[in-house]
Amino acid sequence: MEITIAHLYPELLNLYGDKGNIATLKWRMEQRGINVTVKEYALEDEIDFDGTDILFIGGGSEKAVRMAANRLCEIKKKFEAYADNDGVVLAVCEGFHLIGTYYKLNGEKIKCAGIIDIFAEYTPDRLIGDVLLQSSAIGSTVVGFENHCGRVEIGCYKPLGKVLYGYGNTDSAQYEGVVHQNIVGTHLHGPLLPKNPKLADYIISRALKKKYGSVTLSEIDDTLELQAHKYMADRYKNCVRKKNDDDI
Amino acid sequence: MTKIRNSLAIVACKLLILAGRLMGKKGSSAPGSIAMKISPGVLRSLASQIKGDIIAVCGTNGKTTTNNMIDSLFSSAGKTVICNNYGANMLPGVACAFISRASITGKLNADCAALECDEASLRHIVKHVTPTKIVVTNLFRDQMDRYGEIESTAALLNEAFEKVPEAMLILNADDPLCAQFGKGRNAVYYGVSEDTGLHGEEAKDGRFCPKCGGELEYEYHHYSQLGKYKCIGCGFERPNPNYSATRVDISDGLKFVLSYKGSQHKLELNYRGFYNIYNIIASFAVYETAGGTIEEAKKVFDDYKPQLGRMETYKVGGKNVILNLAKNPAGFNQAIETVCADKKAKDILIVINDKPSDSTDISWMWDVEFEKLKSANLGRLVVSGLRKYDLGLRFKLCGFEGVVIEDISREALEGIISGNGEVCYILANYTALFETQKILKTMEDK
Numbered sequence: 001m002e003i004t005i006a007h008l009y010p011e012l013l014n015l016y017g018d019k020g021n022i023a024t025l026k027w028r029m030e031q032r033g034i035n036v037t038v039k040e041y042a043l044e045d046e047i048d049f050d051g052t053d054i055l056f057i058g059g060g061s062e063k064a065v066r067m068a069a070n071r072l073c074e075i076k077k078k079f080e081a082y083a084d085n086d087g088v089v090l091a092v093c094e095g096f097h098l099i100g101t102y103y104k105l106n107g108e109k110i111k112c113a114g115i116i117d118i119f120a121e122y123t124p125d126r127l128i129g130d131v132l133l134q135s136s137a138i139g140s141t142v143v144g145f146e147n148h149c150g151r152v153e154i155g156c157y158k159p160l161g162k163v164l165y166g167y168g169n170t171d172s173a174q175y176e177g178v179v180h181q182n183i184v185g186t187h188l189h190g191p192l193l194p195k196n197p198k199l200a201d202y203i204i205s206r207a208l209k210k211k212y213g214s215v216t217l218s219e220i221d222d223t224l225e226l227q228a229h230k231y232m233a234d235r236y237k238n239c240v241r242k243k244n245d246d247d248i
Numbered sequence: 249m250t251k252i253r254n255s256l257a258i259v260a261c262k263l264l265i266l267a268g269r270l271m272g273k274k275g276s277s278a279p280g281s282i283a284m285k286i287s288p289g290v291l292r293s294l295a296s297q298i299k300g301d302i303i304a305v306c307g308t309n310g311k312t313t314t315n316n317m318i319d320s321l322f323s324s325a326g327k328t329v330i331c332n333n334y335g336a337n338m339l340p341g342v343a344c345a346f347i348s349r350a351s352i353t354g355k356l357n358a359d360c361a362a363l364e365c366d367e368a369s370l371r372h373i374v375k376h377v378t379p380t381k382i383v384v385t386n387l388f389r390d391q392m393d394r395y396g397e398i399e400s401t402a403a404l405l406n407e408a409f410e411k412v413p414e415a416m417l418i419l420n421a422d423d424p425l426c427a428q429f430g431k432g433r434n435a436v437y438y439g440v441s442e443d444t445g446l447h448g449e450e451a452k453d454g455r456f457c458p459k460c461g462g463e464l465e466y467e468y469h470h471y472s473q474l475g476k477y478k479c480i481g482c483g484f485e486r487p488n489p490n491y492s493a494t495r496v497d498i499s500d501g502l503k504f505v506l507s508y509k510g511s512q513h514k515l516e517l518n519y520r521g522f523y524n525i526y527n528i529i530a531s532f533a534v535y536e537t538a539g540g541t542i543e544e545a546k547k548v549f550d551d552y553k554p555q556l557g558r559m560e561t562y563k564v565g566g567k568n569v570i571l572n573l574a575k576n577p578a579g580f581n582q583a584i585e586t587v588c589a590d591k592k593a594k595d596i597l598i599v600i601n602d603k604p605s606d607s608t609d610i611s612w613m614w615d616v617e618f619e620k621l622k623s624a625n626l627g628r629l630v631v632s633g634l635r636k637y638d639l640g641l642r643f644k645l646c647g648f649e650g651v652v653i654e655d656i657s658r659e660a661l662e663g664i665i666s667g668n669g670e671v672c673y674i675l676a677n678y679t680a681l682f683e684t685q686k687i688l689k690t691m692e693d694k
Contacts, residue, residue, distance in 0.1 A: 011455070015389075015397070017614030023645040061397045063461050129608065145609045189611050194641045224644060224653075228637035 002035040003207055006052040008095075009060075009068050010040050016093055016147070018058035020191030024200050025054065031220045034208075043071050049082040053207045059093025059189060065110070068098055072113035083115035088182040088207045092192055096120075096177070096185035097150045116180055118157060120150035127171070131188055132236040133161030137179045140198040143232040144188025146176075152187075154178045160186050165236035182206045195228035250289060254354040257287035261347040280340030283347055291339075291376040293354060294346040300327070300360040301538055302377060304415075306367050306405065307385025307426070309579050310527045311337070313558055314385055315364040317531035317549070321540060324548045327359035338369040342377065360538075367401050371408035381537065382409070383418040383530050387425040388472055388578035389612060398425065402458065405429065418533050420526060421489040422474040428458040430487060436537060438529045439489035441476075441507075443468035444496045444522070459484045470522070471585075472578045491533045493525050498589060506532070506542070513542050517549050520559040521586045557681045559586065563693040568671045571685060575606065575677040580616040587673050588624045595667035596626060599633040599656055599680035606678045610635050619646050627669045632656045633680045656680070658687050665691075 007022055026036045041047055060068065072079065083089055091099045097120035103110045104121040126149050133142040142161050151170040159169065160177025168176035169187070177186030184203060186192065193200040201217055208215040264279035283290055295302065305315040319331040332345035342363055350356045365373050367387075384405065387398055402425055409417065409429060420426040421439035430437065455473050457464055462481025469475035478485035490508060497503040502519045505512050506529060517528070532545050557573040574580040587596065602608050613635075621629070630652040631639035640653040654660050661684070665672050676684050 014615075016609070017611035020611070020614035020642070020645070023614075027645050061399050063399060063456065067461065145611060147609060190609075190638075191611055191614055194645065195638065224637060224640050228641055231637055 001033075001208065001212060002037070003029055003053045003204075003211070004037045004039060004051055005054045005056060006047060006049075007038060007040045008047070008055065008057040009043055009064075009071075010058070011042055012064040012068055013058040013060035013095060015059040015061065016145075016189035017191045018056070018092060018189070021056060021058070021090065021092065021193045024191075024193035024197075025056075025204060028197070028200050028220065029204055032218050043067060047075060047078070049078050049087070052082065052087065053211055054088045054090065054203060055082070057089070057091045057095035057098060059095060062105075065094045065098065065103065068094075069103065069110050069112045072098055073111050076113055079113050080115050083181065083183060086182050086210050088203060088210065089115065089184065090192075090203055091183070091185040093148060093187055093189055094150070096152065096187055097148075099183065099185055100152065103150060116157065116178065116183055116185070118152055118154045118178060118185075120152045122149050123151055123171075124149065125171075127167040127187075129166055130232065130236060131166030131168070131176065132164040132233055133166075133168075133176050133188075134164055135161030135199070137161070138198050138202045140196070141229070141233050142188065142192075142196050142199055143229055143236075144186070144190040144192050144196070146187045147189070148187045152178070152185075160184060160188075165239050182210065195225055195232065197222045197225040197229070250287070250293075251354060253287035254290045254293055255352055257283040257290040258347050258350055258352050258354060260286055261344065262352070265344065265348055277336045277338060277340035277344065280336070280342070280344035280347065284340060284343050290354070291343045291346055294350050294356045295361070295377040297356040298330070298358055298361050301380045301534075302361045302363070303381045303383065303534055304363050304365045304370060304373070304377075304379040305383045305385070305530075306365045306370050307383070307420070308367070308388040308576065309582075310385040310523060310530075311364050311383075313524070313527045314383060314530050315362050317527060317552060318362040318383075318534050320548050320552055321531060321535040321545060322360055322362065322538075325540060325544060328357065330356075330358050330361040330363075332364055337364040337366045339372045339376070342373055368404050371404055371411065374408050374411045378412055379415050381416045381418055381534055382412070383534060384420065384426045384429060385526060385530060386420050386423045386472075386474065386578070388576055389615070399458075402428070409433065416537065418530060418537070420474070420530070421487050422470060422476070422526075424464060424473060424477050424484070424486070425458050427487055428484070435487075436491070436533055437487045437489045438491040438526070438533050439486070439493070440470060440474075440496060440504075440525060441489060441492040442494045442496070444470060457481060457484055471581060491529045491536070493529055496522070496525060498522050498586075502528075508533075508536065511542075513546075515546065515549070521582055523582045557676070557685060562688050562691075564665050564672075564688070564691045566693065567665060569665055569674065569688065570671065571674045571676070571681070571688065573678065573681045574675045577612050577615040580613075580618075580675065583675050584617060584620050584624075587675075588620055590671065590673075591625060592670040593625050593627060593668065594671045594673055595628040595630075595664050595669040596621065596624070597630045597632060597661070597664050597672070597674045597676075597684075598639060599631075599674065599676035599684055600636075600639055601634045601677060601680040601683075603634070603679045606680070610638055613639065613642055616642075618642060618648075622648070628652065628664055628667045630654060630660065630664050632660060633676070656683055656687070658691065661687055661691065 159175035261283035421437035457479035
């Protein structure tokens with residue numbers, strides 16, 4: 001079996017150790033004898049959507065988001081078609097904002113890819129800190145770190161999980177991320193996948209199922225992954241979020 | 249009335265510092281905070297009594313070293329220097345540094361001040377202290393959880409510079425994020441003006457033009473975004489440094505030629521790490537612009553002892569144990585380069601915590617080029633600290649085998665130091681460094 005990961009604009013969107021997500025997907029597939037190709041795309045490159053099984057887009061600065069948003073609008077039709085055809089998308093941090101219809105920044109609406117009908121709005125107050133989610137979509141807790149000014153309205157779509165600790169999509173929503181068809185969007189980095197092996201396998205299964213029909217993933221040694229997950233989950237399972245202390 | 253309040257603030261602060269010392273603290277920011285509450289004008293009143301330069305040093309990496317070098321340079325020239333050399337670099341820490349040297353009547357007898365300033369705090373500090381010179385060493389990803397993005401950090405610094413338009417900026421020409429501050433301001437630049445051949449490909453946050461967002465083209469590249477760059481879009485380019493290093497050799501200590509004002513000087517110093525060239529020339533630029541000479545500076549650089557945990561060597565059981573602070577990708581990559589340049593067989597311990605004074609976001613560890621350690625003649629590799637499992641995963645996923653994951657303790661340190669390597673390197677982030685150092689000190693050969 002062969003899986004191709006398209007990593008969108010790593011030169012531009014590379015703020016939060018996103019290569020850990022790619023490394024995790026690659027490792028977990030290669031352990032199971034699946035051949036993995038990672039294609040890194042630069043902004044000007046033509047993306048081979050037909051040859052893509054998992055598309056990853058990560059986080060970046062405000063300037064980078066503008067540049068990426070412009071480019072995504074140009075390739076909107078092809079990207080939409082990929083997503084509508086059950087293409088697998090993992091969008092993290094600002095990547096999560098970029099897959100929505102627009103990002104509203106100080107009254108200005110920056111048009112984004114719009115492969116899913118959600119939108120983000122800038123608020124100067126940054127939501128920062130560790131996050132613990134309970135995700136019914138993947139049947140597990142999810143641990144990660146959030147650091148975002150954008151608040152995301154997901155409308156009637158399903159979130160990735162309920163917030164047990166942290167903020168999530170908005171200050172008060174108590175939900176984080178979005179899961180729709182084969183799209184997973186979330187603010188969580190850390191990076192996201194290394195210590196959330198279940199979520200990584202969820203994404204891998206989706207890609208394999210689409211390409212090869214029904215697939216069962218063999219067990220691999222996740223001792224360390226689960227230790228790392230448990231360490232963070234245990235740290236926050238009985239905590240209540242405190243508002244950030246202002247720096248002086 | 250103000251005088252009485254100032255005196256009260258000074259007495260309270262001094263007592264708290266004393267109480268802190270009795271409890272074994274090295275002086276923190278709490279006494280300064282309380283003093284500023286008692287008398288908000290106390291710092292302004294003390295700072296205005298400085299006779300000469302007030303130098304602020306900020307930037308992600310190297311500010312403690314640079315600031316302490318500046319302190320040493322001026323102190324050796326016989327000046328009385330106020331310096332916050334315990335790394336308390338926010339407003340209360342700066343207040344503390346002034347108050348601890350003031351008389352209880354509010355008098356301060358000092359020639360100059362060398363102040364390490366946190367990038368986000370400088371805009372608060374300049375409301376009380378008016379720097380004559382501000383050094384910006386570099387801007388890398390660090391403490392992203394506190395500053396948000398690197399561009400916000402730049403904006404916070406700009407806000408501070410606007411408040412002190414008279415200050416001379418001393419900027420790293422090789423860093424586009426620093427050099428951008430110089431336009432239209434009284435600025436002096438320093439840099440490494442040649443292709444040293446020490447390429448590194450990592451954290452590329454600054455690779456885009458800070459002015460127009462266009463892509464930067466590099467004629468040569470040192471590490472991170474540092475190098476000789478030019479924007480294809482708007483033409484923004486590396487300014488010609490006033491203080492320039494060339495003929496750099498880092499294989500054994502640091503050797504380079506320092507050029508300024510048409511003169512050239514060969515320096516051979518017992519330091520480790522390419523990045524120290526920047527710290528040396530930045531501090532020299534400050535000193536030289538205040539009338540100092542290279543002959544005086546050479547002596548000071550020769551005698552300079554590295555700050556705690558900056559490639560600091562301990563002898564344990566006859567073996568050299570080298571402890572180094574590394575708290576962000578740029579710092580870690582430089583440390584790894586230094587470790588790899590040492591060809592001896594070695595064991596390595598890496599310790600990462602995620603306490604509030606570290607970075608609570610540890611995702612940056614995935615942007616560190618740990619892969620390079622594969623060619624570092626490694627024996628044992630031990631990972632430790634609060635985020636030891638994350639570190640373990642970091643190494644697992646890039647193919648390292650036999651990585652030991654354990655908590656930091658005397659036993660753990662004994663284990664790694666008794667390894668087969670000729671030398672032991674410990675790379676630790678902020679709070680991890682202090683924990684490790686505390687244990688190491690009890691193990692040192694007498």
